[in-house]
Amino acid sequence: MVTVTLCTPGTNASGNCVKIPNVIVDTASFGLRLVSSAIQPSTFSTLTAEKDQTSGLPLAECALFGSGYAWGTVHYADVSLSGETATSVPIQVIGDATLTTAAPSECQVGRPLVTTADLGANGILGIGVSPNDCGLACQQGPVSTFYYTNAGVGTAVSVNGQITNPVSMFAQDNNGVILEMAQVSDTGSPTAQGTLVFGIDTQANNALAGTSATLMRTNENGNFTSVYNGTAQTRTFFDSGSTVMFFPDLSIPIDSASGYYAPATTVGRTSILVGASPASTVLGFNIANGVTLNASGNNAFNNLGIYMTRQFDFGMPFFYGRHVYYGISGKGSTGGGTGPYVAYVSS
Template sequence: MPTAVGPGNTIAVTVSGTGIHNQPMVSVTICTPGSGAATNCSTIPNVIVDTASFGLRLVRSAIPTTTFNALTAETDQTSGLPLAECALFGSGYAWGSVHLADVALSGETAQSVPIHVIGDSALTVSAPTECQVGRQLATTADLGANGILGIGVSPTDCGTACATTALSQYYYTNAGTATSVPVSGQITNPVTLFGQDSNGVILEMAQVSDSGSATAHGTLVFGIDTQTNNALSGTGATLIGTDANGDFTSSYNGATLRTTFFDSGSTVLFFPDLSIPIDSSSGYYIPTVTVGRTSTLAATSPASVTLGFNIANGTTLNASGNNAFNNLGIYLSRQFDFGMPFFYGRHVYYGISGKASTGGGTGPYVAYVSS
C-alpha cells in the first residue's frame, strides 16, 4: 500500500477520468522565484508525474496571469535574448519559453527553478524543424493535463552536453537559434533542489482490478533513506543501476533490449511481441484471453530478476469506461517501456545521479518492491 499522505515529504497521486487513461496526477505550486514559495503563488492541478523525463513543464494557459508575470524569463548567456526550449516525448514535441519559478510540492520547496512554459504565446517563432517530431503538445487538450513533472534520475534535461555545445532539439533563443546553456540554467528536476530529501523519489501506487478501475491512488514520496517513511535500505527491493537517462538492459523473448526503463509517463506497457494479436489501427495488444509474459532484468541486486506481467485485450479494456489498467500493452520494437501498468501494486524508487542513499548507493539507479 502507498505511504499515507500527510508528512511534508509526501503528496497525493491520483489517476482518474482526464480523457487519457493511466495518467498519474499531482498538484504543483509555483511562485515568484527567490520568494521561498511565498509570493504570487498558484497551485496547478492535474500535472502528470513522469519518471522518465526531467524538469517541470507547464502549459501557459494553465498558469494564472498574475503568477506568470511574476516569473523571471531566463536569457541566453551570449545574445541576451530570452531562452526557449524543445522537449521531445513519445507522444510529440513541446515548444516553449524558459522561466525561473519557486516550486512547492507539499512541504518541499525548490527555489529559482528553471521551468519550461509550453505553448507560450509570447514565443512567436515556430518550433525549429528538428524539433517538430510527431504532433505538437501545446495545450491542456494535447497533453490531457496541465503539465508534466519530470522527476526521473537526471538532475537536468540535458546536462554537460548542452552546456558546451548548441545541440539541436534542446535550447534556442526566442529567435529560433540553437544555443548552449549552463547546467544551472537548464530545465531542472526540482527534487534536486529540495533540502534533505533531494536524493530521489518513490512513486507508490495501490493495485487496481485486472478489469480496470475507475480511479487509482498513490503517493509520491520525496527522498530515499532520509526519513522513516522513505526507506530503501532493508526493504529487500530489487535494485538496478541505470544510465543517466534511467535506462537499463532486459531480455525478452530471446532478444536483448538495452533501452528498458520504468516510465510512469507512459500509459501502457510498450514492448515487442508478435505472438500476441495486435489491433492494426491502435497498436494495442488484443489477445482473446489475458496472457502472461515474463521479462528478465539485468539488475544490481540480485544479479538478474524475472518480472512477470499480464496483457489483456486493449479494445475491451478501453471500452470499459475505466481509467486505470494494470495489463494494457502496445507493440513497440527494440525497447521495453514499463509504463504505468507496471506501477500498480509497487513502490518504485528513483535514485538521482550523483546523489547517494544508504540502500541504493550513488545514483543513477531504480529499484522496486512489489506487493
C-alpha cells in the same frame, strides 16, 4: 497527477503563488513543464525569463515526448510540492504567447503539444533519475532538439540553467523519489490512487535499505538492459508517463485499428532484468485484450500493452501494486548507493 504550487522566484515559495492541479508525474523525463494558460497571469508576470548567455535573447526549449513535442520559453520560479520547496528553478512554459518563432524543424516530431487539451494535463513534472534534462552536452555547445534562443537559433546552456528536476533542489529529501501506487483490478478500475514520496532513506516513510528491493543501475536517462524473448533490450525503463506497456512481441495478437495487444485470453510474459541486484531478476507481467479493456469504461489498467520495437517501456501498468524508487544521479542513499538507479518492491 499532482498539484504543483508555483511562485515568484526568490520568495521561498511565498510570493504571488498559484496552485496548478493535474500535472502529470513522469518518471522518464526531467524537469517541470507547464502549459502557459494554466499559470495565473499575476504569477506568470513575476517569473523571471532566462536569457541566452551569448546573445542576451530570451531562452526557449523544445522537449520531445512519445506523444509529440513541446515548444516554450524558460523561466525561473519557486516550486513547492507538499511543503518541500525548491527556489529559482528553471521551468519550461509551453505555449508562451511571447514566443512567436515556430519550433525548429528538427523539433517538430509528432504533433505539437501546446494546450491543456493537447497534453491531457496542465503540465509534466519530470522526476526521473537525472537532475536536469540535458547535462554537460548542452553546456559544451548547442544540441539539436534542446535549447534555442527565442529566434530559433541553437545555443549552449549551463547545467544550472537547464530545465531542472525540482526534487534535486529541495533543502532535504532531495536524493530521489518513490512512486507508490495501489493495485487495481485485472479488468481495470475507474480511478487509481497513489503517493509520491520525496527522498530515499532520509525519513521513516521512504526507506529503501532493508526492503529487499530489486535494484538496477541505470544510465543518465534512467535506461537499463533487459532480455525479452532472447533479445537484449538496452533501452528498458520504468515510465509513469506512459499509459501502457510498450514492447515488441509478435506472438501476441495486435488489434490493427488501435495498436493494442488483443489476445483472446490474458497471457503471461516474463522479462529478465540484466545487472539487477539480486542478479538476473525475472519480472513477470500479464497482457489482456486492450480492445476489451478500453471498452470497459475504466481508466486504470495493470495489463494493457502496445507493440513497439527497439525498447521496453514498463509504463503505468507496471506501477500498480508496487513502490518504485528513482535515485537521482550524483546523490546517495543508504540502500541504493550513488544514483542513478531505479528499484522496486511489491506493496
